[in-house]
Amino acid sequence: VTxxxxxxxGAAAGDVGSVICLTERDGPTIAEAxxxxxxxxxxxxxxxxxxxxxxxxxxxxxxxxxxxxEVLGAVLAEHGVxxxxxxxxxxxTAYAPVAWARSLxxxxxxxxxxxxxxxxxxxxxxxxxxxxxxxGLPVAANCLSAQWGGAGRWQLVRQRWxxxxxxxxxxxASCALLTxxxxxxxxxxxxxxxxxxxxxxxGARPTLRAVTPVLSEADLVVxxxxxxxxxxxxxxxxxxxxxxxxRGVGGPDGFAVLEELADLLGGVVGVSRVVTSQGWxxxxxxxxxxxxxxxxxxxxxxxxxxxxxxxxxxLSARHIVAVNTDADAPIIAHAEYAVIxxxxxxxPALIAGIRARSR
Amino acid sequence: VDVLVCVKRVPMVGGKVVVTGDGQxxxxxxxxxxxxxxxECAVEEAVQITEREGGTVTVLTLGPxxxxxxxxxxxxxxxxxxxLLETDDRxxxxxxxxxAIVAAVGELGPSPFPLxxxxxxxxxxxxxxxxxxxxxxxxxxxxxxxxxxxxxxxTVRATREYRGAQERFxxxxxxxxxxxxxxxxxxxxxxxxxxRAKRAEITVLRPQWQADGLRKQALRVPAGSARRxxxxxxxxxxxxxxxxxxxxxxxxxxxxxxxxxGAAA
Numbered sequence: 001v002t003x004x005x006x007x008x009x010g011a012a013a014g015d016v017g018s019v020i021c022l023t024e025r026d027g028p029t030i031a032e033a034x035x036x037x038x039x040x041x042x043x044x045x046x047x048x049x050x051x052x053x054x055x056x057x058x059x060x061x062x063x064x065x066x067x068x069x070e071v072l073g074a075v076l077a078e079h080g081v082x083x084x085x086x087x088x089x090x091x092x093t094a095y096a097p098v099a100w101a102r103s104l105x106x107x108x109x110x111x112x113x114x115x116x117x118x119x120x121x122x123x124x125x126x127x128x129x130x131x132x133x134x135x136g137l138p139v140a141a142n143c144l145s146a147q148w149g150g151a152g153r154w155q156l157v158r159q160r161w162x163x164x165x166x167x168x169x170x171x172x173a174s175c176a177l178l179t180x181x182x183x184x185x186x187x188x189x190x191x192x193x194x195x196x197x198x199x200x201x202x203g204a205r206p207t208l209r210a211v212t213p214v215l216s217e218a219d220l221v222v223x224x225x226x227x228x229x230x231x232x233x234x235x236x237x238x239x240x241x242x243x244x245x246x247r248g249v250g251g252p253d254g255f256a257v258l259e260e261l262a263d264l265l266g267g268v269v270g271v272s273r274v275v276t277s278q279g280w281x282x283x284x285x286x287x288x289x290x291x292x293x294x295x296x297x298x299x300x301x302x303x304x305x306x307x308x309x310x311x312x313x314x315l316s317a318r319h320i321v322a323v324n325t326d327a328d329a330p331i332i333a334h335a336e337y338a339v340i341x342x343x344x345x346x347x348p349a350l351i352a353g354i355r356a357r358s359r
Numbered sequence: 360v361d362v363l364v365c366v367k368r369v370p371m372v373g374g375k376v377v378v379t380g381d382g383q384x385x386x387x388x389x390x391x392x393x394x395x396x397x398x399e400c401a402v403e404e405a406v407q408i409t410e411r412e413g414g415t416v417t418v419l420t421l422g423p424x425x426x427x428x429x430x431x432x433x434x435x436x437x438x439x440x441x442x443l444l445e446t447d448d449r450x451x452x453x454x455x456x457x458x459a460i461v462a463a464v465g466e467l468g469p470s471p472f473p474l475x476x477x478x479x480x481x482x483x484x485x486x487x488x489x490x491x492x493x494x495x496x497x498x499x500x501x502x503x504x505x506x507x508x509x510x511x512x513x514t515v516r517a518t519r520e521y522r523g524a525q526e527r528f529x530x531x532x533x534x535x536x537x538x539x540x541x542x543x544x545x546x547x548x549x550x551x552x553x554x555r556a557k558r559a560e561i562t563v564l565r566p567q568w569q570a571d572g573l574r575k576q577a578l579r580v581p582a583g584s585a586r587r588x589x590x591x592x593x594x595x596x597x598x599x600x601x602x603x604x605x606x607x608x609x610x611x612x613x614x615x616x617x618x619x620x621g622a623a624a
Contacts, residue, residue, distance in 0.1 A: 026522065095526065097503075120487075122521055125480075126503050129488035133495035138454060138572035141480075141487050160484055160578065164376050165385065168576040179487070221500045224526040235523070241610050265610055273396070276541070283541030289482065290396045290540040298610045307373050309482070319608050321601070322588060330374030337604050338588035339597040349595035353602040358612060 016148040017114035019045045020107055022100070022124055023053045023076065028068055030055075030075050033119035033182060038079050040180045041117040044146055050082035053206075054107060056092065056100055059226045063090035069208065077206040085211045092215070095123065095224040101130035103213035113175055114148070120179035128177050137173050142181040146171075162289040162312035182293065183316065234268045236285065241267025242296045242317070244287060245275060246310075248303020248325065248343055252280040257347050258302060264354055270294060272310045288313035302343040306331030323347070360414040360510060360532070362405040363472040365460055365490070366398040366433060368426040369483040382577035385483070394420075394429050396540045397478030403545040404538055405476055406437035408510055415439040417472070419463060421456050422446060427561050434556035435548035441561040442467065452571025453484075457492035459566035464497065466564060473532040474515070479504045479539045494535035501535040502528050506542050 021041040023034040030038075041051045053076045057066060065088070073084050087103050104127065108116050116131060118124030120142050132139035140146075142159040144166070149155055154171040159181050171178075180186070236242065243262040245255055255269060262269045270287040271280070287294050289309040299317035303324065304310060311334055314320065322335035323343045332338050339346055370385045371393045377386040405416040418433040420426045421444035430441035444459050451459070464472060475497075477490040487503075494501030507518040510532075517528045517536060548556070591600040605611050 031522075098500075122504050122519070125487040126491070129491040129503075130495070130501075132453075132488055133457075133492045136454075138452065139486070139488050140573050142485055156573075161372070161376060161385075161482065162485065164372075164580070165378065165483075166579050166581050168579070170574045170576060171572060172574075173572050221530060222502060222528060224528060227525045227527065228523075264612065265605075266612065277544070279544050283544075286541070298605070298608055305374060308376050309372070321604065327590070332588045333583070333586070335588035336586075337591050337601070339591050339593070339601055341594035341597065345595050346598065346601075349598040350601060353598045354605070354611060357602060357606075 015150065016045055016049070018049050018052055018111050019115045019117060020052045020054060020104060020111065020113045021081075022104060022116070022118035022127060023055050024119065024121065024123060025055065025058050025072070028071065030072055031119065031121070033121050033124070033180075035075075035079055036184065036186050037117050037119040037124070037180045038076065038081060039186045040143070040146075040178075040184060041115070042080050043186070044115050044117070044148060044176075051080065052083040052085060052107070052111065052113075053081045054085045054087060054104060056087045056095075056103070057089070059094045059224070061093055063088055063092065065210070073206055073208045081206050084206050084208050086208060087213060088210050089212050089215060091220055092213075093223075094226065096220050096222060097123070097126045098130050098134075098222055099213070099215050099219040100127045101134060102215055102219045103211075104131055105134060106213050107211065108175055114152075115146075115154075115176040115178060117178050117180060120181055125179050128179050132177050135175070135177075137175060137177055138171060139177040139179070140169065140171050141179045143178045144181055144184045146176065146178055152176075161308060163315070164308040164312055236268055236270055236287070236292045236294060239268045239294070239296050241265040241298045241300070242270045242287070242294050242314075243267055244270045244272070244299060244301040244304050244314070245281075245343075246272035246302070246304030247274045249275065249280070250303075250344070254344065255281060257344070257351070261300075261347055261351050264351060265298075265300075267296065267298075270299075270314075272304050272307070286313075301331055301335065302347060304331055305329045306334055360408060360412050360473050361417070362408060362414060362474045362476060363417045363419060363464065363467075364398070364401050364405045364433070364438065365475070365477040365493075366394045366402065366418060366420050366429060367478070367481045367483075368392050368420060368422045368429045369395055369481065376580055378578045378580055382579065383575070385578070392425070392429065394432070395478045395480075395482035397480065397482075397538060399545045400540050400542050401476040401478055401538045402433045402436055402438060403543045404508060405474075406546075407543065408474070408508075410437075412510060417442060417467070419444065419460065421451060421459055421566070423448070430561055431556040431559065432548070434559050435552040436546060437552060441559060443561050443563045444566050445563050446566075446568065449568055450575055451568060452573055453486045453488045453492060454571045455569045457489050457496060458569065460489070460493050461496040462566055463564055464493075467562070471533060473534075474510065475499075475533075475535045477535070477537045479537045490535050490537040497533070497535070499533050499535050500530040501537070502530065503537045505536050505538045508536060508538065508542065
């Protein structure tokens with residue numbers, strides 16, 4: 001069942017109510033993950049109802065209108081949102097997960113929402129878990145699709161094992177709390193159907209509403225202080241080339257040659273869990289379920305067997321090339337190309353080969 | 360400070376995951392069990408805290424009788440006490456699990472466990488919520504996804520990363536904190552640790568299962584591509600072919616666009 005099929009089936013069932021979507025800011029715009037969550041949310045409702053996007057103030061807010069509110073509204077309108085709630089509160093000057101959940105609880109109750117949706121980011125997962133805890137409702141995390149079955153019953157597909165296993169599940173709840181998997185096959189691009197929904201008369205202006213939640217002191221006990229990261233060059237999450245090293249590297253000294261290759265290709269080194277567990281490299285270089293998810297043009301995996309926890313972190317790579325001594329290693333089934341051999345022989349030869357070519 | 364650490368027994372999966380014929384479980388006949396990686400770090404963090412500040416570490420798990428093995432693994436790493444919330448074969452959802460943990464905290468005697476640690480999410484079900492549900496039920500603040508933790512008297516200071524920035528939090532004890540792998544490097548069990556763990560008594564409680572509103576029907580492995588990599592060759596002899604492939608993929612440094620494919624630029 002694809003998400004778009006789920007949407008039409010939901011409409012046919014008739015009585016699905018409004019859907020609220022937590023939409024996160026990312027600098028001056030809406031986070032890509034949240035635009036995907038909006039697209040997912042739109043598949044849950046009938047065309048007559050639409051999605052309410054809830055935007056919280058950025059860090060450092062003083063509780064008044066933000067200069068970019070109109071811009072965010074326009075971005076959301078383009079993605080089919082008809083109703084935008086801008087949360088404003090003198091108390092909400094930074095990310096506060098319980099206060100965010102409390103706000104969503106109040107908006108969901110006021111609008112009689114059938115579902116509250118968020119991207120399965122750290123913030124989205126955290127806020128929806130708080131919402132589940134304060135309402136006693138179940139939360140289905142990392143959903144790929146959801147289909148309204150009537151009477152508060154939803155048919156779901158969600159990820160387990162960071163996507164290596166799928167679960168078919170039934171959710172029964174007065175309000176479905178769903179997080180949307182990062183790799184759900186939903187395009188954040190505005191579809192024709194969504195455009196129609198958002199602009200029945202040709203005007204794509206959503207309603208912008210300022211809402212002020214009622215917050216208690218307890219809702220604000222957990223509140224983040226944000227400080228810019230000490231940026232040290234290229235980031236693993238966004239690098240165009242990642243050179244991976246695993247158990248086959250053999251020890252902490254073996255990474256120099258991978259670093260050299262990564263430098264040559266304008267990329268960074270990523271490692272498997274065994275490498276960080278052994279203390280050969282720091283954890284921030286780990287690619288996988290408990291490390292960083294990467295999406296480079298090229299992932300050159302050297303001496304990595306390809307355990308599912310590792311593959312969960314690199315399946316968004318455009319191309320995977322493996323260098324491995326074992327032609328039967330699982331990584332070979334995931335890679336597009338492979339060289340069978342010892343990386344300590346292949347990688348230096350590759351560096352020499354690339355250098356020779358550039359001369 | 361007396362610390363309670365909640366861990367979960369999960370299948371140890373390697374290169375391939377197989378679902379049992381009835382679609383209800385991950386097949387573990389060819390593998391063993393372990394605990395979620397984030398939780399192993401939670402146990403290490405608790406042990407380090409009590410080594411510095413004094414106090415005890417209690418490790419708790421909810422699972423079948425065999426989950427006592429995972430408790431003993433954690434006792435070998437330096438935890439002092441093991442508690443098993445023994446279940447039957449049914450899957451316990453996050454609501455039922457959190458309720459059982461909250462009830463156990465009440466039953467485990469006078470110690471209120473000022474600090475409760477858990478993993479950010481379980482490796483298998485990935486629900487991202489048991490710690491938060493426990494915190495709400497106990498009326499405590501909850502910090503999640505923590506990569507650096509400092510306990511100074513009654514104050515908890517914690518840091519995590521989000522969208523390239525550091526988020527810092529400060530709350531008072533009692534609190535619930537869920538951590539992520541990378542907060543520390545878990546130690547290996549010592550031989551005396553293993554021996555102590557083998558003899559240690561494990562407290563067993565039997566909580567009541569409850570429905571969760573989210574019901575698993577079946578598990579399946581997503582249809583992967585049945586492809587296999589094109590083998591470019593063996594050893595250094597394969598390097599010219601590999602360089603060619605990298606060139607085609609457009610990832611070689613631009614200065615390499617020389618002779619043959621210069622026109623493409």
